[in-house]
Amino acid sequence: MSGTNTNRRRVYYNVLVLLSLLVVIISFSPLVLVKDKVNPTFLNMPFALWTNILATIILVFFTFIGGRLRGDKGDFSSDN
């Protein structure tokens, strides 16, 4: 039972790593890094600023989730 739980956590964590990579790739892609693109704005912030603040918040949130998934020993075991 514990082994299954550990495997599930590991899978979720790997998905999280892939999602983080996706955030990084999108952030560096022409979807976000567009020369002279200011609009759409959000709270008056230009596009490049608010999208990057959002991407940073997502990465920090993923760090929080990743830490929970890795568990207290960091090896995905659930005996927290």
Added chain:
Amino acid sequence: MQKWLLIVGLIYLGILVFLSWYSQRKVKSQEDFIMAGSKLGLVLGFMTFSATLFSAFTLMGMPDFSRVHGVGAWMFLAFSDGGMVFLILWFGYLLRKKVASIEFRGMSSLLQQIYGIKWAGYLYFFAIFIFLVPYVAIQIRGVATFLELGFGNLNIPAWLWSLGIVGFVLLYSSAGGLKAIVYADFVQGTSLLIIVWIIGVACLQNMGGWTEMFNQLALKNEALLSTPGPKGLLTSPFLIGSFIAIMMIPVTQPQLSTRLVIMKDIKAMNKMAVAVGFFAMLVIFPTLLIGFYGAINYPDATAAEFIGKALIKDQSPVIGAFAVIGLFAAAMSTADSQLFALGNELRGLLGEKARKSLITIRLAVLGFAASALLFSLFSSDQLVLLARVSFAGTAMTGPLILLGLITNKPQGSFMVWITGLGIITFLLAQAKFLPLKVGGLGIDLFLFIILGLAALSNYLIMKNKE
């Protein structure tokens, strides 16, 4: 303002002296002096990590960087820090797992043990020496130049300010060891956060508020509101290279790797990573506000002139005094950790007899401090770009370290030699003997790719040999 500066300065120095004395009393063993007892909890852990990471580079460099290059400054540093804290979860676990079975005497010594090759440790030490000493130096130089300009009426030259900063760092770090540095970091990190927000908010008010700030920026230079910025610096290759270099800082810079090892447990380390991520966002955001204030009011000033005006002359005397002390704190919080880490790394490479004496580490820290002081007399004032060279230079050792940590068997000498070659190539490119760009990529990004692929190939070949 000088009255306030004297009051705030004396309080600050008093706190440092007290913390130094307090930690000295608590140091009972070599382990206490060098590894601060290796039981750091969440709050002390994240404050010492953050204060070590964010320095004069943040308080002086980032406002100037966003003044010149606009909103892309956030992506350059804050987004890269987001990637860095995510990496800590994995790297910290690998590192702690490895040092659980090997006595941790610094990263140089660890690499020697993992690879079974002395040169692995020497190469790492060479890399951190060649890139960290200038990094410490540019911070000291940055603050000293600024103080010389700001307090011209005192007739204190920059080198004397530098000597003062280094002197204080040596005083408390050699008295109380890493524990004193950790306590000092707590005070310095808190001061940095409070001061940068006070000045950031004051600048925002001065610009007429949030909406007006962006309106004025658009009027001044619309290129500030997007990447790659007015000078075209913040392109994808530059930002990707910076992202990798900054993300690798805890892997490749011993002052931060050590902080991952001395955390109480993995749970505290993981929480620390999240807290550092939040701290990064909190501390970088106001530096952008200060930078935008400069872009609107002082677009053509030099870096030192702008910082002097934005942080001191345009603020009330009390805030100006806090800003000066904040700059002192920022320079010291990074310099102390880096100098101490360099000393510890050297100690780790020495023989058993030299290792057992604390005099070795004290002398080594003194020697590195003298080198940094000497270098500070000749370095330039381009804080952020020089810091980036330092980050990228140490990041060259990243694949070597990661390969060593993910495997349990010696990986041969190939990675040691190719990393050495990579570092030399990078240095020659910085000295303009080799091109700074290869096929449209910056030399750093090109080398990261080559070294990363080399580490992967090495891993697969060794795995198939088993």
